[in-house]
Amino acid sequence: MQKTWEEIDHYARQWIKEAGTRIRATFAEKLTVETKSHRNDLVTNVDRETERFFIENIRKTFPHHHVLGEEGFGDNITTLEGVVWIIDPIDGTMNFVHQQRNFAISIGVFENGVGMLGYVYDVVQDELYAARKGEGAFLNEKPLAPLEPVSVSEAIISLNATWVTENKRIDPSVLAPLVKDARGTRSYGSAALEMAYVAAGRLDAYITMRLSPWDFAGGLVLVQEVGGIVTNLYGEPLRLLEKNSVFVSKPGLHEEILQKYIHS
Ligand code: 2AM
Ligand code: CA
Ligand code: CA
Structure with a gap:
């Protein structure tokens, strides 16, 4: 049976929190740091392991969903048809490596190109910013207020x-x-x-x-x-x-x- 967005949201939050716990645990270990497109474009074993963690869970739970992940473990996505998860396992890898703060897990879930779920998880602060289309956005349990104009x-x-x-x-x-x-x-x-x-x-x-x-x-x-x-x-x-x-x-x-x- 087709899962509801409420159910998908529930799974996503659970995986994000678990991935965060795993990432925090790596602070005690030695990182493997490599470069990608240029000398300041970094990737670590933790970026890769975190992306694989999400993709394995998504494939098991939602076999018809597609995944676009930064580290390339997802699908080769050429269209936005159906449900597509777009995942950055660690956004701010340079901060992760140098500062052990100011980085986040970022996930957007789209249905036929329309953003349905959005998450940014500040792993160190344990702050989950989450939104479900039409249901508002939250910082942990707190609803975020509509944005007011400013100059x-x-x-x-x-x-x-x-x-x-x-x-x-x-x-x-x-x-x-x-x-x-x-x-x-x-x-x-x-x-x-x-x-x-x-x-x-x-x-x-x-x-x-x-x-x-x-x-x-x-x-x-x-x-x-x-x-x-x-x-x-x-x-x-x-x-x-x-x-x-x-x-x-x-x-x-x-x-x-x-x-x-x-x-x-
Ligand atoms: P990343 O940490 O996942 O690479 C600051 O560098 C911001 O720009 C981060 O969100 C970083 O994401 C992103 N970014 C995008 N492309 C980048 C690149 N080629 N090198 C470094 N940062 C990049
Ligand atoms: Ca990024
Ligand atoms: Ca990244």
């Missing part, structure tokens, strides 16, 4: 300093005025956590130039559920199977930034 002058914006120095993806003069006009900027090094912080009202916006689907899938569902706006930097919808620039924001602020800084 740039009162906004804390999360942005990596890379994007206001010479880089391959954007002229540094585009975002530098925004950095200057905002109340403050921050950078946490985990896209999933930064999106969860926008959902929870701890940040007002988050901007980055290049993320993969697993970096933003969980956060996308969370932020949309509290009335936040998730687009690429040019205000267009994100493509779920491609790399995108990502611009996550409270309402009002999203339009202000697009009009004054991006399209000016």
